Amino acid sequence: xxxxxxxxxxxxxxxxxxxxxxxxxxxxxxxxxxxxxxxxxxxxxxxxxxxxxxxxxxxxxxxxxxxxxxxxxxxxxxxxxxxxxxxxxxxxxxxxxxxxxxxxxxxxxxxxxxxxxxxxxxxxxxxxxxxxxxxxxxxxxxxxxxxxxxxxxxxxxxxxxxxxxxxxxxxxxxxxxxxxxxxxxxxxxxxxxxxxxxxxxxxxxxxxxxxxxxxxxxxxxxxxxxxxxxxxxxxxxxxxxxxxxxxxxxxxxxxxxxxxxxxxxxxxxxxxxxxxxxxxxxxxxxxxxxxxxxxxxxxxxxxxxxxxxxxxxxxxxxxxxxxxxxxxxxxxxxxxxxxxxxxxxxxxxxxxxxxxxxxxxxxxxxxxxxxxxxxxxxxxxxxxxxxxxxxxxxxxxxxxxxxxxxxxxxxxxxxxxxxxxxxxxxxxxxxxxxxxxxxxxxxxxxxxxxxxxxxxxxxxxxxxxxxxxxxxxxxxxxxxxxxxx
Amino acid sequence: xxxxxxxxxxxxxxxxxxxxxxxxxxxxxxxxxxxxxxxxxxxxxxxxxxxxxxxxxxxxxxxxxxxxxxxxxxxxxxxxxxxxxxxxxxxxxxxxxxxxxxxxxxxxxxxxxxxxxxxxxxxxxxxxxxxxxxxxxxxxxxxxxxxxxxxxxxxxxxxxxxxxxxxxxxxxxxxxxxxxxxxxxxxxxxxxxxxxxxxxxxxxxxxxxxxxxxxxxxxxxxxxxxxxxxxxxxxxxxxxxxxxxxxxxxxxxxxxxxxxxxxxxxxxxxxxxxxxxxxxxxxxxxxxxxxxxxxxxxxxxxxxxxxxxxxxxxxxxxxxxxxxxxxxxxxxxxxxxxxxxxxxxxxxxxxxxxxxxxxxxxxxxxxxxxxxxxxxxxxxxxxxxxxxxxxxxxxxxxxxxxxxxxxxxxxxxxxxxxxxxxxxxxxxxxxxxxxxxxxxxxxxxxxxxxx
Numbered sequence: 030x031x032x033x034x035x036x037x038x039x040x041x042x043x044x045x046x047x048x049x050x051x052x053x054x055x056x057x058x059x060x061x062x063x064x065x066x067x068x069x070x071x072x073x074x075x076x077x078x079x080x081x082x083x084x085x086x087x088x089x090x091x092x093x094x095x096x097x098x099x100x101x102x103x104x105x106x107x108x109x110x111x112x113x114x115x116x117x118x119x120x121x122x123x124x125x126x127x128x129x130x131x132x133x134x135x136x137x138x139x140x141x142x143x144x145x146x147x148x149x150x151x152x153x154x155x156x157x158x159x160x161x162x163x164x165x166x167x168x169x170x171x172x173x174x175x176x177x178x179x180x181x182x183x184x185x186x187x188x189x190x191x192x193x194x195x196x197x198x199x200x201x202x203x204x205x206x207x208x209x210x211x212x213x214x215x216x217x218x219x220x221x222x223x224x225x226x227x228x229x230x231x232x233x234x235x236x237x238x239x240x241x242x243x244x245x246x247x248x249x250x251x252x253x254x255x256x257x258x259x260x261x262x263x264x265x266x267x268x269x270x271x272x273x274x275x276x277x278x279x280x281x282x283x284x285x286x287x288x289x290x291x292x293x294x295x296x297x298x299x300x301x302x303x304x305x306x307x308x309x310x311x312x313x314x315x316x317x318x319x320x321x322x323x324x325x326x327x328x329x330x331x332x333x334x335x336x337x338x339x340x341x342x343x344x345x346x347x348x349x350x351x352x353x354x355x356x357x358x359x360x361x362x363x364x365x366x367x368x369x370x371x372x373x374x375x376x377x378x379x380x381x382x383x384x385x386x387x388x389x390x391x392x393x394x395x396x397x398x399x400x401x402x403x404x405x406x407x408x409x410x411x412x413x414x415x416x417x418x419x420x421x422x423x424x425x426x427x428x429x430x431x432x433x434x435x436x437x438x439x440x441x442x443x444x445x446x447x448x449x450x451x452x453x454x455x456x457x458x459x460x461x462x463x464x465x466x467x468x469x470x471x472x473x474x475x476x477x478x479x480x481x482x483x484x485x486x487x488x489x490x491x492x493x494x495x496x497x498x499x500x501x502x503x504x505x506x507x508x509x510x511x512x513x514x
Numbered sequence: 515x516x517x518x519x520x521x522x523x524x525x526x527x528x529x530x531x532x533x534x535x536x537x538x539x540x541x542x543x544x545x546x547x548x549x550x551x552x553x554x555x556x557x558x559x560x561x562x563x564x565x566x567x568x569x570x571x572x573x574x575x576x577x578x579x580x581x582x583x584x585x586x587x588x589x590x591x592x593x594x595x596x597x598x599x600x601x602x603x604x605x606x607x608x609x610x611x612x613x614x615x616x617x618x619x620x621x622x623x624x625x626x627x628x629x630x631x632x633x634x635x636x637x638x639x640x641x642x643x644x645x646x647x648x649x650x651x652x653x654x655x656x657x658x659x660x661x662x663x664x665x666x667x668x669x670x671x672x673x674x675x676x677x678x679x680x681x682x683x684x685x686x687x688x689x690x691x692x693x694x695x696x697x698x699x700x701x702x703x704x705x706x707x708x709x710x711x712x713x714x715x716x717x718x719x720x721x722x723x724x725x726x727x728x729x730x731x732x733x734x735x736x737x738x739x740x741x742x743x744x745x746x747x748x749x750x751x752x753x754x755x756x757x758x759x760x761x762x763x764x765x766x767x768x769x770x771x772x773x774x775x776x777x778x779x780x781x782x783x784x785x786x787x788x789x790x791x792x793x794x795x796x797x798x799x800x801x802x803x804x805x806x807x808x809x810x811x812x813x814x815x816x817x818x819x820x821x822x823x824x825x826x827x828x829x830x831x832x833x834x835x836x837x838x839x840x841x842x843x844x845x846x847x848x849x850x851x852x853x854x855x856x857x858x859x860x861x862x863x864x865x866x867x868x869x870x871x872x873x874x875x876x877x878x879x880x881x882x883x884x885x886x887x888x889x890x891x892x893x894x895x896x897x898x899x900x901x902x903x904x905x906x907x908x909x910x911x912x913x914x915x916x917x918x919x920x921x922x923x924x925x926x927x928x929x930x931x932x933x934x935x936x937x938x939x940x941x942x943x944x945x946x947x948x949x950x951x952x953x954x955x956x957x958x959x960x961x962x963x964x965x
Binding site for chain 2: 031032034035036039043044045046047048051052053054055056058059062063064067068069070071072074077078080081082084085086087088089090091092093096098101103104105106107109111112113115116117118119120121122123124125126127130131132133134136137144147148150159160161162163165166169170173174195196199200202203204205206245246247248250251274276277278279282283297299300301302303304305306307321348349350351352353354355356357358359360362365366368369370371372373374375376377378379381382384385386388389392393405428429432437438440457458459460461487489492493494495496497498499501502503505506507508509510
């Protein structure tokens with residue numbers, strides 16, 4: 030099962046690709062500037078192709094199976110997205126080309142901005158941020174700058190519910206804020222009394238994930254937003270769970286001031302084994318001038334005969350630039366394709382089916398697993414992967430055993446507020462039959478937990494490798510191959 | 515379109531849930547905001563969207579139609595066919611972050627191999643699993659240095675010949691931290707290769723000195739003295755490098771730098787109008803626990819077989835939350851894979867050949883263009899890799915307009931970022947440019963001169 034590394038496969042003198050000889054006269058590079066050696070692998074094209082094909086076969090993927098990772102929204106990635114992203118007229122444009130030669134790229138980016146504004150109910154959107162976490166950073170920096178501009182330098186506190194995503198506190202501290210965690214109440218909503226106690230003159234804002242990481246829509250969301258606004262703070266919405274709300278409700282309409290989108294979650298652009306993501310940010314009118322620069326805009330309006338002329342714009346109070354150039358354009362093409370194919374009613378269908386699937390699966394799984402918050406859920410839900418009478422069984426055991434049944438495990442040990450959490454998100458693209466098969470596997474594992482717990486403790490058994498020694502990895506750090514010199 | 519539910523199944527599922535309708539499941543959403551009218555057109559079929567996007571693409575003219583001499587942070591290199599074929603494998607691009615190592619060895623091993631290739635290329639000890647791009651990697655280098663000194667050193671020195679967009683990104687990232695000053699790149703610092711002005715700014719309050727190698731103007735500068743001066747004051751040094759150049763040039767590790775970051779786009783990643791790209795981030799061993807982002811480490815499984823896992827995750831936001839110094843959560847997984855496949859295919863000989871071709875052709879172009887009346891090299895005495903600055907007889911925009919009529923994308927107009935660099939054009943030449951392309955450019959420039 031084990032695949033050698035590219036360095037181990039290397040054979041001195043082998044080549045995978047050649048280039049034409051130089052067609053210009055020779056120029057010497059001064060020897061003192063030259064490197065002594067460069068140990069790169071030496072392989073044929075077939076060696077390389079087989080190596081990476083073998084590696085791919087060691088991966089679990091959506092194309093290969095069901096991937097119910099909570100809060101990661103592992104929906105199907107339509108194949109047409111990939112074709113479109115590779116159109117030479119889109120993929121081969123240099124980011125510094127004259128504007129007149131890239132009007133197609135700019136139109137696509139502009140239209141995507143417009144659609145995201147419409148879907149979220151916000152005044153302005155930037156598509157520059159590279160990932161959801163970078164979108165969060167944009168949001169936090171906007172909150173910071175907004176208070177600076179409006180003469181409230183003492184507003185240094187950000188409130189973050191304990192049901193928030195893990196990046197929220199990290200983002201806030203990167204932006205120089207003091208982070209205060211807010212508890213959840215017994216129904217999984219933000220605890221209103223705790224919130225009121227924090228609503229003082231030091232409050233800069235609240236970062237709210239809604240629906241939250243318990244999969245619950247906050248029943249008091251309007252009240253939460255009102256309290257923060259009354260205290261002079263801004264409300265940031267973590268858009269990681271937007272899949273549940275498409276066409277159902279717009280965060281801007283609810284009173285959120287800022288939100289980020291995760292194009293790689295909600296809009297079907299592939300996760301790529303960890304990236305690229307893309308994290309556009311939407312803001313209310315009062316915050317539009319704070320967005321990072323540059324932003325795609327219409328420089329000259331068009332008419333019946335001529336199309337509008339697109340270009341870039343730097344907002345007056347901009348927090349600055351978040352990356353080189355304009356954003357993850359290749360990801361924008363995929364999201365654009367997806368939105369254009371679904372249209373308004375298709376987008377609403379996404380949320381409806383995602384929520385239908387989650388509630389259906391929750392109803393089936395809760396027969397066998399403790400459900401800490403027994404309410405209608407949104408696009409995901411959290412159960413406990415342990416039982417009071419079986420203290421020896423942990424969420425991790427259930428997760429690992431699921432692999433033997435051919436499923437990718439749910440997110441485990443998150444959110445932190447649920448004991449031995451298993452966070453399950455079916456997404457809308459899965460069929461009832463797949464959900465039934467998954468529920469049946471969960472049921473079988475619950476039975477095994479009682480009858481043959483060892484089977485869970487030693488799982489997985491049918492995967493390319495067995496459980497890994499993570500302590501050894503951290504203790505005896507080996508972060509690159511041995512290199513044959 | 516991508517939801518599989520039949521009407522019968524929906525009914526059956528609602529029965530299991532105990533609801534009458536799907537709408538009922540949204541009863542916690544404030545009623546007066548539910549189901550807004552969306553001004554988004556009805557959906558298109560696959561055939562329709564394909565034809566619409568082809569039309570949008572046809573409104574562009576790209577580096578396929580133009581001969582391009584644009585660089586300035588994004589480079590038009592040849593990408594072997596096998597790279598994209600491997601990227602298109604659904605097992606790679608539809609996988610998630612490898613949280614479950616038993617079913618993610620493909621992604622994990624590819625990242626491990628990427629880390630290995632990057633440490634070899636840079637001569638550094640450790641590479642992480644990548645950042646968003648070169649600009650954010652540069653900003654995170656400053657973040658690392660700031661936290662390494664626990665916020666006690668407040669100065670980040672950055673050379674004016676570091677990519678202007680990287681410097682802007684750096685400033686945005688630093689704006690959240692307490693009293694950090696980003697200095698050293700004021701217009702008065704000039705653009706010459708004289709490093710004395712930077713040397714004079716290094717003191718005990720300096721956390722990090724950032725320089726680019728080759729610099730934004732393409733120049734290969736010997737930073738040995740600068741590194742020594744920074745280290746003698748206890749400051750760290752970061753190089754922003756171009757990976758292709760490292761096929762020929764002394765690697766950053768040979769200069770004893772602490773951090774080497776770069777833009778990995780030249781390694782098999784399409785121009786794609788500026789993204790997604792690949793931020794390379796490498797450090798010396800002693801900073802490994804300060805490094806942001808993902809790391810893959812080697813270990814063994816229960817059967818004693820070699821295995822790969824995400825490691826040192828306690829540095830990340832999963833556990834320490836507000837104590838983590840960076841919020842970076844994803845890495846550029848698919849771009850990492852592209853770079854790994856690219857370098858594996860080109861290998862030792864091919865990668866060196868690409869770097870050499872870039873060097874040779876750029877030098878031929880520089881020599882030929884500087885023979886034209888009114889054109890000269892702005893830094894004639896400084897060695898360069900595959901990019902160089904030309905002084906032009908007219909504003910660069912005028913020259914570029916003329917070149918465009920001949921299907922040539924001229925160089926980058928430096929006056930956009932450097933007001934003191936009027937009539938200065940940054941030209942990039944890669945292995946994709948032929949001698950004929952260069953001769954054509956020279957001919958059109960000559961003709962433009964006689965207009």
